[in-house]
Amino acid sequence: MCRAKNTSNDDSINRAVYDNVDLQTEIAGLREAIEQLNINLTIERQKNALQRQQIDQLNVSLTAERLSTVAQLIDLMIQKTDNEEVSRFLM
Secondary structure: OHHHHHHHHHHHHHHHHHHHHHHHHHHHHHHHHHHHHHHHHHHHHHHHHHHHHHHHHHHHHHHHHHHHHHHHHHHHHHHHHHHHHHHHHHO
16 A cells, blocks of 8 residues: 555656646747747837838938928029019019
C-alpha cells in the first residue's frame, strides 16, 4: 500500500513537473510574441513619423505655392490699377 501511495505521489510530482515545463514553454513563447509585437510597433511608429514628416513637407510646399499665387494675383491687380490710371490719364 505504501508503494502504491509513493507511485501515486511520484505520478503527481511528474505531472506537476511536466505542467511546469509546459507553462514555462508557453511563457517563453508569449514573451517572444510580445517582443515581436514591440518590434512591429516600433516599425509602425517609424513609418508614421516618416509619413507625418512627408505630410508636413507637402503642407509647406502647398503653402509656399499658395503664397506665390497670391503674390501673382496682387501683382496683376496692381498692374490693372496702374493700366486703368494710365488709360484715364491718356483720355
